[in-house]
Amino acid sequence: xxxxxxxxxxxxxxxxxxxxxxxxxxxxxxxxxxxxxxxxxxxxxxxxxxxxxxxxxxxxxxxxxxxxxxxxxxxxxxxxxxxxxxxxxxxxxxxxxxxxxxxxxxxxxxxxxxxxxxxxxxxxxxxxxxxxxxxxxxxxxxxxxxxxxxxxxxxxxxxxxxxxxxxxxxxxxxxxxxxxxxxxxxxxxxxxxxxxxxxxxxxxxxxxxxxxxxxxxxxxxxxxxxxxxxxxxxxxxxxxxxxxxxxxxxxxxxxxxxxxxxxxxxxxxxxxxxxxxxxxxxxxxxxxxxxxxxxxxxxxxxxxxxxxxxxxxxxxxxxxxxxx
Amino acid sequence: xxxxxxxxxxxxxxxxxxxxxxxxxxxxxxxxxxxxxxxxxxxxxxxxxxxxxxxxxxxxxxxxxxxxxxxxxxxxxxxxxxxxxxxxxxxxxxxxxxxxxxxxxxxxxxxxxxxxxxxxxxxxxxxxxxxxxxxxxxxxxxxxxxxxxxxxxxxxxxxxxxxxxxxxxxxxxxxxxxxxxxxxxxxxxxxxxxxxxxxxxxxxxxxxxxxxxxxxxxxxxxxxxxxxxxxxxxxxxxxxxxxxxxxxxxxxxxxxxxxxxxxxxxxxxxxxxxxxxxxxxxxxxxxxxxxxxxx
Numbered sequence: 051x052x053x054x055x056x057x058x059x060x061x062x063x064x065x066x067x068x069x070x071x072x073x074x075x076x077x078x079x080x081x082x083x084x085x086x087x088x089x090x091x092x093x094x095x096x097x098x099x100x101x102x103x104x105x106x107x108x109x110x111x112x113x114x115x116x117x118x119x120x121x122x123x124x125x126x127x128x129x130x131x132x133x134x135x136x137x138x139x140x141x142x143x144x145x146x147x148x149x150x151x152x153x154x155x156x157x158x159x160x161x162x163x164x165x166x167x168x169x170x171x172x173x174x175x176x177x178x179x180x181x182x183x184x185x186x187x188x189x190x191x192x193x194x195x196x197x198x199x200x201x202x203x204x205x206x207x208x209x210x211x212x213x214x215x216x217x218x219x220x221x222x223x224x225x226x227x228x229x230x231x232x233x234x235x236x237x238x239x240x241x242x243x244x245x246x247x248x249x250x251x252x253x254x255x256x257x258x259x260x261x262x263x264x265x266x267x268x269x270x271x272x273x274x275x276x277x278x279x280x281x282x283x284x285x286x287x288x289x290x291x292x293x294x295x296x297x298x299x300x301x302x303x304x305x306x307x308x309x310x311x312x313x314x315x316x317x318x319x320x321x322x323x324x325x326x327x328x329x330x331x332x333x334x335x336x337x338x339x340x341x342x343x344x345x346x347x348x349x350x351x352x353x354x355x356x357x358x359x360x361x362x363x364x365x366x367x368x369x370x371x372x373x374x
Numbered sequence: 375x376x377x378x379x380x381x382x383x384x385x386x387x388x389x390x391x392x393x394x395x396x397x398x399x400x401x402x403x404x405x406x407x408x409x410x411x412x413x414x415x416x417x418x419x420x421x422x423x424x425x426x427x428x429x430x431x432x433x434x435x436x437x438x439x440x441x442x443x444x445x446x447x448x449x450x451x452x453x454x455x456x457x458x459x460x461x462x463x464x465x466x467x468x469x470x471x472x473x474x475x476x477x478x479x480x481x482x483x484x485x486x487x488x489x490x491x492x493x494x495x496x497x498x499x500x501x502x503x504x505x506x507x508x509x510x511x512x513x514x515x516x517x518x519x520x521x522x523x524x525x526x527x528x529x530x531x532x533x534x535x536x537x538x539x540x541x542x543x544x545x546x547x548x549x550x551x552x553x554x555x556x557x558x559x560x561x562x563x564x565x566x567x568x569x570x571x572x573x574x575x576x577x578x579x580x581x582x583x584x585x586x587x588x589x590x591x592x593x594x595x596x597x598x599x600x601x602x603x604x605x606x607x608x609x610x611x612x613x614x615x616x617x618x619x620x621x622x623x624x625x626x627x628x629x630x631x632x633x634x635x636x637x638x639x640x641x642x643x644x645x646x647x648x649x650x651x652x653x654x655x656x657x658x659x660x661x662x663x664x665x666x667x668x669x
Contacts, residue, residue, distance in 0.1 A: 114475045161654050164661040168417045168474055169613060173657065176610040180650035187643060297606060301482060308479065340490030347483025351476050352465055 079222055088214040089286065094326045095225040096283040101306040101318030102232050103275030108304075109313030110236050111268045112248030116171045116300050117158060117178025118276050121151040123294030124181065125277035130197040130290035131190055140203045140211055144224070144281040151277020152270055154181070159269035163262055166251070175297060182295045196291030200284060217286065224282050228275050233315060235271060244268050276303075298340075305343060308350050311357030320359055386639055387518045393635015394628070395524055395593060398531035399586055401627025403608045404615065405535055406582035408623040409542070411612075412555045413575045416466060416477035422605030423485040424580045428454050428587025429596045430492060433503050443506040446588050454584025455577040462576035467569065485602065492598035500595025523592055530589065535624045538582065542620055551575065610653040616666020626664060 082091055100122055107113050129147035132138040138146070158181075162173045185191045192198075202211035211217045235241050246254045247261055255261050284290045293299065302325065310321025325343075332339050354361050403421060410418045418424075428450050435441040435449065461484065469477050504510070505523035512521040542548035554561045554571050562568040587601075594600055608627075615626030630649050637648040644651070656664060 114478070161657050164657050165613070168411075168478060171475065171478060172417065172609040172613055173653070175606055176613065176650050176653055179606045180647045183646040183650075186646075297602075301486070304479065304482075338490040338494040340486045341494065344483040344486025344488075344490060347486065348465065348480055351480040351483065352468060355472065355476065 076226070083215055083218045088218045090326075090330060092218055092221045092286045093283070094323055095221050096279045096286065097303075097306065097326050098319040098322040099225045099228040099282075100276050100279035101303050101310070101322040102229050102315075103272050103279060104303045105307045105312065105314075105318040106232050106235060106275065107268055107272040108307060109317075110241060110248065111244045111265060113163075113265065113269065114171045114304070115162070115174040115269070115272070116297070116304070117162075117174035117176075117181075118273070118303050119295050119297065119299035120158065120178040120181040121154055121273040121276040122280035122283075122303070123185070123290070123292075123296075123299060124154050125151040125280035126284035126290035126294050127185065127191055127197065129281040130200045130284040133203060133285070134197060134200045135190075138203075139207060140205050140220070140285055143203075144278070144285070147281030147284070148274055148277045151280065152274040155270040155273025155277075156266070159266050159273070163265045163269065175300065178295070178300060179297060182292070182297070185292060185295050191290075191292070194292065196289055197284075198289050200288045200290070202285055202288065211285065221282050221286060224278055228278050229319070231271075231275060236315070240264075240267075302343070305347055305350075307357075308355075309346060309357055311360030311363070312355075314357070314359045314363060317357050317359035321357065324358075381639055384518055389635045389639045390632065391518075391520070391524060391635070392638070393632045394528055395631070396634060397628040397631015398528055399590055399604070399627075400608055400611050400631050401535055401624045402531055402582055402586040402589075403604065404611045404623040404627045405538060405620060406579040406586075407608065407612055408615075408617045408620055409538070409582070410576055410579035411617045412620075413551060414462075414466070414470070414477070414572055415474050416469070416481065416576075417474070417609075418576075418579060419478055419481040419605065420461075420484040420488065421481075421579075421583050421608070422601030422603075423488040424454050424458065424583035424601070425587040425590070425604065426492065426598060426601035427457075427488060428584030429503070429591040429600060430496075430587075430598075431584070432588040432591050433501055433596045436503065443588075443592075447585070450588040451581035451585040454587070455581030458580025459573050459577040462573045466576065467572065470572075485605075489598050489602055496598060498597065498599060500597035500600075503591035503596050505592035527589055527593060531586075534582070534585065538578075539620050539624065607649055610649050614649075614653050614656045614663060616663020619665045622663070622665025 079095075100118070104115070104118050107115055125147035127147075128150035129143040132146045133140060133143040158174060158177045161177060162170050165173060186193060190197075202217060205211055205216070205220055209216055209220075211220060236244075243254065243259055243264055246257075247259075247264060251261055254264075280294060283294070306321035306325045307318045308321070309324060310319065311317025328342065329339055332342065350357065356364055403425060407418055407421055410416060410421075431450050431453055432443070432446045435446050436443075441449065465480060466477060469480060509523045509526050512519050513525070514520075542551060550561065550566055550571060554566065554568055558568050590600070611626055611630050612623065614630065615622045617623065630652065633652060634645055634648055638645040660666075
């Protein structure tokens with residue numbers, strides 16, 4: 051992303067508009083369940099957070115992980131198991147899922163960061179596939195059936211999450227915390243170093259940063275947030291199945307990020323919204339979803355690599371520099 | 375019954391043969407991937423889909439046109455190769471100047487489209503494809519029973535791998551190819567048509583995948599999902615071997631196939647993941663891969 055060279059006043063108005071837009075967005079999300087189907091909205095929020103977490107790695111660190119389904123689906127399994135079999139409350143169930151995803155991220159990341167670029171993508175894909183086979187065989191995942199009938203339970207012991215609106219605001223809270231975390235990480239000194247690794251890894255090494263450690267940290271953070279999304283999804287749909295750990299799921303989150311705009315804050319959220327809506331729309335038709343998904347992939351890569359939000363931002367900044 | 379390490383020798387050799395067959399396909403596919411990657415710097419995610427396409431074209435040729443296995447062995451790679459060249463010309467060639475990851479993403483999309491389309495028309499259940507009459511039945515080797523077709527697959531894949539290796543190491547075309555891998559700008563300055571070379575290379579790589587597909591048709595079921603499950607394992611093979619050398623890709627393919635077969639004998643639960651475990655160990659000990667040159 052090209053940083054704009056604007057004057058102080060420009061920047062101030064820009065910041066004010068941005069905050070206004072964020073405020074409007076949150077207000078819309080609070081109002082949304084009164085107009086739209088809450089489960090659909092919750093699905094959207096979960097995937098939006100998943101994509102935002104993925105984007106933290108791809109967009110801001112320049113690492114393409116092809117194995118994020120392991121964290122998303124893995125967390126879903128851990129949460130579902132803790133809540134259903136051990137009778138944990140939802141907040142602790144989600145915490146366990148998040149923690150499990152972080153540990154998985156640490157293990158997979160440890161191996162993956164040993165190679166760069168395309169190899170990194172292949173290694174994450176292979177290790178996630180290994181986790182998939184583990185899930186197929188491990189008894190606690192219940193194999194092909196998955197963990198069914200997970201109770202939503204009572205948040206902190208007294209908020210009944212089986213009430214759709216309560217559940218919605220729980221998920222919205224998780225989503226906002228997650229996205230705020232991504233924003234905070236990206237705009238911290240740590241995030242600046244991540245971006246410098248993305249732009250020029252060798253330069254970052256020569257400046258004395260232990261790049262491997264930063265990459266691993268970014269990987270674990272991304273995995274953790276993806277885990278939060280997966281854990282919440284398990285409670286929303288009340289099941290955890292193999293679908294969430296397949297490589298197709300890893301591909302889906304890449305598509306959401308690519309379609310919305312890699313390396314933009316809003317892009318993955320927009321992309322996730324579009325893809326989930328599309329899937330919902332196609333679910334009733336005969337037409338195979340993968341063909342559409344694949345076609346969007348090819349079109350995005352060939353025609354607008356910056357994604358929807360990225361293209362809009364680029365238009366804006368171009369328009370501004372023309373006017374000056 | 376003769377026993378080896380507490381396992382009946384028949385079962386032991388049987389699994390070893392299965393490993394060798396799987397290894398033959400790993401070798402042919404990782405060879406194609408390595409050739410494409412060497413020159414184009416693109417990881418061809420569609421490789422598995424092209425393998426599936428090869429098997430399906432073979433199946434369709436037989437079912438609708440009555441064209442049998444032997445002509446298909448020529449026709450299928452030709453068709454898959456030509457379709458690959460068209461894709462390279464129209465789309466992939468536009469992606470050489472951007473991050474190599476976009477090539478991976480594009481071919482991933484292509485794989486999804488191919489797989490989804492075949493799934494839509496043929497469902498997920500497999501279609502069977504009979505081996506040609508000359509190769510049906512089996513031979514009793516004294517210590518085990520060898521289905522003729524499987525013997526043929528092992529021999530043919532060895533010939534294909536060695537043939538491709540010779541093509542690249544010993545011929546004029548191969549010399550251009552290797553030179554263009556080292557320094558495309560310089561080779562172009564010498565008057566070699568590098569864009570054409572790139573198109574041809576992607577064609578050859580896809581044709582190899584198609585050829586592996588038609589050879590696999592009588593061994594496994596012809597199903598839309600046959601490629602995607604395989605390609606991830608082949609990626610692991612490629613990471614283990616390192617994509618620096620053609621020979622490395624071939625040797626690693628066979629080795630890992632055998633390792634998988636052996637695991638099936640001694641610890642069947644782990645046979646799905648053994649290749650990934652080996653990959654992880656190699657990454658720890660030698661991150662560049664067994665035959666890799668790049669650090």
